[in-house]
Amino acid sequence: MGRKRGRTCRKRGRKRAFTPEVMVNISHEMQYVQLRKWLKENGCIDLHLVPAHFPGTYTGRGLMTTKALQPGDTIIALPEKCLLTTQTVHRSYLGKYIERWKPRLSPLQVLCTFLVAERHFGRTSPWKPYIDVLPKAYTCPGYLAEEVLRLLPEALLGKAEVQRRDIRELTLSSEGFFHSLQPLFAESVEGIFTSDALRWAWCSVNTRTVYMERLQSEYFSREPDVYALAPYLDLLNHSPTVQVTAGFNQESKCYEIRTLTKCRRYQQAFICYGPHDNQRLLLEYGFFAANNPHSVIYVEKDVLRTHLLQKDKELNGKLSFLQDRGFLEYVNLTFGFEGPSWRLLAALKVLCLGPDNYSQWKKVLIGLPDSVGNERNSLDLASSLCSHLMNENQKVLQKVRLNRTELLEQLDLVAKLREEERKILQASLVILQRLRNTTTS
Numbered sequence: 001m002g003r004k005r006g007r008t009c010r011k012r013g014r015k016r017a018f019t020p021e022v023m024v025n026i027s028h029e030m031q032y033v034q035l036r037k038w039l040k041e042n043g044c045i046d047l048h049l050v051p052a053h054f055p056g057t058y059t060g061r062g063l064m065t066t067k068a069l070q071p072g073d074t075i076i077a078l079p080e081k082c083l084l085t086t087q088t089v090h091r092s093y094l095g096k097y098i099e100r101w102k103p104r105l106s107p108l109q110v111l112c113t114f115l116v117a118e119r120h121f122g123r124t125s126p127w128k129p130y131i132d133v134l135p136k137a138y139t140c141p142g143y144l145a146e147e148v149l150r151l152l153p154e155a156l157l158g159k160a161e162v163q164r165r166d167i168r169e170l171t172l173s174s175e176g177f178f179h180s181l182q183p184l185f186a187e188s189v190e191g192i193f194t195s196d197a198l199r200w201a202w203c204s205v206n207t208r209t210v211y212m213e214r215l216q217s218e219y220f221s222r223e224p225d226v227y228a229l230a231p232y233l234d235l236l237n238h239s240p241t242v243q244v245t246a247g248f249n250q251e252s253k254c255y256e257i258r259t260l261t262k263c264r265r266y267q268q269a270f271i272c273y274g275p276h277d278n279q280r281l282l283l284e285y286g287f288f289a290a291n292n293p294h295s296v297i298y299v300e301k302d303v304l305r306t307h308l309l310q311k312d313k314e315l316n317g318k319l320s321f322l323q324d325r326g327f328l329e330y331v332n333l334t335f336g337f338e339g340p341s342w343r344l345l346a347a348l349k350v351l352c353l354g355p356d357n358y359s360q361w362k363k364v365l366i367g368l369p370d371s372v373g374n375e376r377n378s379l380d381l382a383s384s385l386c387s388h389l390m391n392e393n394q395k396v397l398q399k400v401r402l403n404r405t406e407l408l409e410q411l412d413l414v415a416k417l418r419e420e421e422r423k424i425l426q427a428s429l430v431i432l433q434r435l436r437n438t439t440t441s
């Protein structure tokens, strides 16, 4: 039964049409009050972003905008004084130790040393308001337990191990330098620059810095000097669907982020860390994004090999033909929300070709039509690969569900990553089925 809609009703209706995101404003908490005060003292004037928790999302803490943002608006402008770069460290009490030290330290070593030292100085550190809001621990692979690591997808596991090795090497390669800093501390440097402290510093830099190129300093090693810790700005979470521009503005002397996407008042303001897939997000930042359009599932070469006809006499020839043309690079062999990548399908078509069809190999790779039979065989092979990956994924999910230990938070992260991957594989299977139907009809 229809009801007459008056002016008040229309107004209420308009309000109801938009349900604001559930969020808890935390700007009154002492640590954020102190941080905002510190920013203002350092010349940051327009702070229309406030810290909040967003319990309805996986993002946790983030920044909410108190005014609607239109494309082109500045989300945040952080004065140079508020940025923590290698230059900040060079100008500090650490400067003369850095200058004296050989071999030269990397920009990453310099920043990590400073973070650990400043955290240790506590109340007397001018950076205390910033350090107080930094997470105490992270969820990137450097922090994951061994048994959780083993549940990661193969390609990610390899990179996760490299990350853990890099963190260990940072500690080992800096030991001598830390000893040289002993005059600065009342306590033994061994108890300050611990492997835990350095892991925390490494992850703080890796997950929170903005990209800002600096001129190479003669006092640092040759690694690119591109990190800047940006207090408050680094409370902005990532969304793969927003667009922003970011960089240091030489005129205003501020690091500025502008949005190219609208954002409503009292909503979480997001930035985009880059067009990263979920594996990269987990590796570099310790999270994944639901329905991430950049996410794909990689088909490992070994997995591909086990699905191929071993009695095909031309198999090795085909594989090296594909390898030489870059078709077996793992970034090319993927399943996405839109099905198998063009390169995966092309590679499968070559691999399915019958004997003595050498002339077809090149034609298939440049996208020329293939026989209906080969087309169908390659789609079947793609479906079988996709189903295999689904089964593997399912097995890991079962293990995670059984393994409800004290590592709950870490296991949940892996489970959710795997569930996202499942969605992609399911979407790919549906597309493959559709393609198969059109090929047969």
Ligand SMILES: C[S@@+](CC[C@H](N)C(=O)[O-])C[C@H]1O[C@@H](n2cnc3c(N)ncnc32)[C@H](O)[C@@H]1O
Pocket (backbone or CB within 6 Å): 058, 059, 060, 061, 062, 135, 207, 208, 234, 235, 236, 237, 238, 239, 284, 285, 286, 287, 288, 289
């Ligand atoms: C630059 S910080 C952003 C602020 C951070 N949430 C905080 O509370 O400090 C980057 C970290 O935020 C988290 N993060 C960013 N975007 C996210 C998202 N879309 N979903 C879940 N976590 C996210 C990850 O832990 C990531 O390492």
